[in-house]
Amino acid sequence: MRVWGGDQVRAAVAESVAVLRTAADRDWDGVKAGRLDWTCRETAEHIAGDLLAYAGQLAGRAQHAWVPFEITFDEGTDPAGVLDVIETTGVLLAATVRTTPPRVRAFHPYPFRSADREGFAAMGVAEVLLHTHDIAEGLGLAYEPSAGLCADVLARIFPHVRPGPDPWPTLLWATGRGAVTGRPPVTGWRWSNPLVLPAGRLALEGVTPAAAQDLAAGGDGGFVWLGDRPYDGTREVARALREAWYAGTHRPESGMFAVVREDGRAVGSVSFHGVPDEEGRTEIGYDLVPAARGHGHATAAVTALTDWALSRDDVSAVCATVEEANTASAAVLTRSGFVRTPVEETGPAPERDAEGRPLRLYVRRA
Template identity: 60%
Template sequence: MTILGALGGDAAARAVTDTVAEAVAALRPAAGRDWSGVRAGQVEWDCLHTAEHMVSDLFAYATQLATRAPAAYRPVEYTLDPPGTGAEGALEAIEAGGVMLALACRTAPRAARGFHPYPFRSAGREGFAAMGMAEVLLHTHDMAQGLDVAFRPSAELCGYVLARLFPHVRQGDDPWRTLLWATGRGELPGEEPVDGWRWYNNPLVEAERLTLEALTVPAAADLALGGDGGFDWVSGGPFEGTREGASLITAAYEKGAFRPEWGSYVLVRREDDRAVGSMGFHGPPDEEGRVEIGYDLAVAARGKGYATEALRALAGWALARDGVSVVTARVDPANAASRHVLERGGFRQAGHVDGAGGVLVFERRGD
């Protein structure tokens, strides 16, 4: 499994810069040709239009992130200017777009988000970086096919894009080949062809004082290896349950069985952007629409209502999803504090796991 280990704005900026550099280096040998007369691989555009699309995406993502666009794309269009700009100008514009997106990633606060429509209406600096990287990698591939030049980007860059935007896809031994397959551009042994596809940015669930941020695969991998996952934790964190949940995410990802909505969420206090614990699901809903939830809160953050607040928000979010009818939780009978959290969160005792005296089962049902 190939995942860029470093997290944060500087790492995201470097990844964007490296991606653009590899793309421009591959396309430059064809800069003397008329790109407007060559179709870009399987897409319907010519190579010059495809390059302009790449430029537009890079600048647009930078704008969305830098301005914290809240609910829509900013009303601005990015095109090659003047009309008639050729291949050399297009390469210069791609480099400029890469610089702007890298700068936005490097300077944006960790919690900054900007609008992006799919699938959860926003992205942060690492999400916009990965989307920009994907656009450059994939459309450079398209152009390279049309221009008959070689292009094979580094495994680290492809692995990061897969882990960040395609967490439901098993990466395999060749991340580039997997990325091409996942976006309908190639074949993968043992897998059906991909006709339609979307990428994933991690969901957020807002509570009164907290933002619940779904762990991405790169963040989970960092936590599982002893890092902080890119979060600023209160004293004592990250915690044992958080690291265990992160390990489950990376294990599921390696098997191609991870479902991004149904992993772990880090509880981030909005007033100071510090992580106070985690809460998440033990897996996706079963055939009966049941999903189990668990949580882990810092000792220093207990007694402030954070667990109850987060539980209400995340359970409500889950019950609003298609196919979910009940959220369950297990608790030791001796853990009175956890029982009270569940009760205040709208859960009711529904039995025992192993008969009377065993682990208690609580559940909250949808309307």
């Protein structure tokens, strides 16, 4: 999977500034930015402030709160000067993203309290695209960013939004700025960075739709895999995530997680098979690359994901089915606190897999 972030921040800023400079000789203080309460100047200052703040969070590795600083413009700074600052802060964020290791995370409140370099880049790009739209609307300028940038943002920080045939109108709709035929108006929204769960010496890193698409197509999903490739089951789950995203049913908290060691190598995946049902039951699955088996990684990953699931209000039981002959997988579940359970006690579940092999159901309850 191609490295994503720094170049995209620079591209978004370049497109923005090219459009807004055509109106740099106008009064930005007396014009509202689209539907916002801010003026065009205030909105432009907000763009620069966010780009700098994201660079600061990521560079300083802030873990618990926003770094307490903000940008201040010199008195009398005109729109052309404001755009100079946007260009400069865009360069700072792009450089920070490029020089930050891939597994590093820093504090961001929405929704799981952290983001990695790709997440901060995607948020920066989103701020530029959306607020340039607001300013352009206020000033009466034509603006439409590249479809690729919009699609990339949707696939990274809008996993809950069903992609449409045209990414820019979809992004505007998802942020309450436009209408899409067949979709209800959006009155409140937030983007969503992937969840990361600690699992002893491992981390469970949420897989974005962008990463799932790459995995499904035979790529690495942005991870460095032990043995140079994921196990086939990981690609199958990635395809399922991709299809759920296309259908608008994917929810990141009930999605797929890469199992990553302390050395940064991914060794497998653990995932939910969908959102909990009406009774609060959810099913999980897992696999490891062959070279990672026998080291307790599967038990640590399954235990961590199950503990987190059962801490949620919408989950009452976590289920898993394994082939009767797969004693190693059954042992993982047993060590993780699951109990073998007759199917009739828990609800419908397959008794055999697609090839007719008998399955056994294991359950852990809250």
